[in-house]
Amino acid sequence: xxxxxxxxxxxxxxxxxxxxxRDVVREAFGRVYVAEHDADHEWHRTLNAPIDPSxxxxxxxxxxxxxxxxxxxAELAVATVHEEFLNDAEAWAWMTTMQVALRATAxxxxxHDQETLEASESELRNYIILLQGLLVALADVL
Amino acid sequence: xxxxxxxxxxxxxxxxxxSADTTVLTERPWNVVVWDDPVTPMKVVxxxxxxxxxxxDNKCTQLMMAVHHEGRAIVWSGDADRAQSxxxxxxxxxxxxxIEQDS
Numbered sequence: 001x002x003x004x005x006x007x008x009x010x011x012x013x014x015x016x017x018x019x020x021x022r023d024v025v026r027e028a029f030g031r032v033y034v035a036e037h038d039a040d041h042e043w044h045r046t047l048n049a050p051i052d053p054s055x056x057x058x059x060x061x062x063x064x065x066x067x068x069x070x071x072x073x074a075e076l077a078v079a080t081v082h083e084e085f086l087n088d089a090e091a092w093a094w095m096t097t098m099q100v101a102l103r104a105t106a107x108x109x110x111x112h113d114q115e116t117l118e119a120s121e122s123e124l125r126n127y128i129i130l131l132q133g134l135l136v137a138l139a140d141v142l
Numbered sequence: 143x144x145x146x147x148x149x150x151x152x153x154x155x156x157x158x159x160x161s162a163d164t165t166v167l168t169e170r171p172w173n174v175v176v177w178d179d180p181v182t183p184m185k186v187v188x189x190x191x192x193x194x195x196x197x198x199d200n201k202c203t204q205l206m207m208a209v210h211h212e213g214r215a216i217v218w219s220g221d222a223d224r225a226q227s228x229x230x231x232x233x234x235x236x237x238x239x240x241i242e243q244d245s
Contacts, residue, residue, distance in 0.1 A: 069234040099236030139189040
């Protein structure tokens with residue numbers, strides 16, 4: 001199977017996704033970006049999980065830092081989705097934003113354990129498997 | 143050498159260390175906990191641990207396996223501010239992470 005991401009000798013990461021693959025990641029990156037800015041988005045809860053569950057509210061500065069970093073990563077991922085080569089920072093933004101999208105998809109669909117995942121609709125399960133494959137392929141070169 | 147004794151005060155979050163000429167108040171450490179979830183690939187967890195903590199491949203793999211088999215693992219312990227900062231980094235990277243004070 002051809003590699004989807006290849007680390008070149010100059011350090012850059014070549015993206016070998018076809019148009020369909022880029023459409024998948026573009027859609028995932030875009031949803032994370034929107035969810036971070038929209039309190040009513042179904043992914044917003046995942047993106048705002050408690051830091052210290054024993055407290056009624058988390059430190060506002062920590063919450064702001066998380067919001068800012070998640071938004072920046074998503075923005076960078078969206079901005080580089082057409083690129084043929086990524087540097088390490090861009091590839092990290094791709095991986096983290098895709099991982100956020102993966103977990104948010106699972107939480108929004110109440111997939112909290114292996115049983116619920118295996119019992120989920122095949123379309124949803126296939127989408128999750130697709131994102132997992134992209135993530136592993138990218139993680140392999142980071 | 144001055145004698146040192148540790149007095150554990152269970153009603154507070156701290157341990158008092160006293161000696162003949164010093165008294166130091168040390169807080170119980172804060173733990174950064176990563177929780178298992180059914181979708182995150184193992185390889186991704188290892189890469190995230192390595193990037194955020196700079197741990198060796200072996201340690202990252204051991205921690206990942208602990209998360210996978212035990213449902214959670216303490217991946218870092220120390221002061222509250224750094225624990226919170228690491229937790230935010232892990233959450234930004236898409237992992238299910240929280241902080242808790244050592245019991």
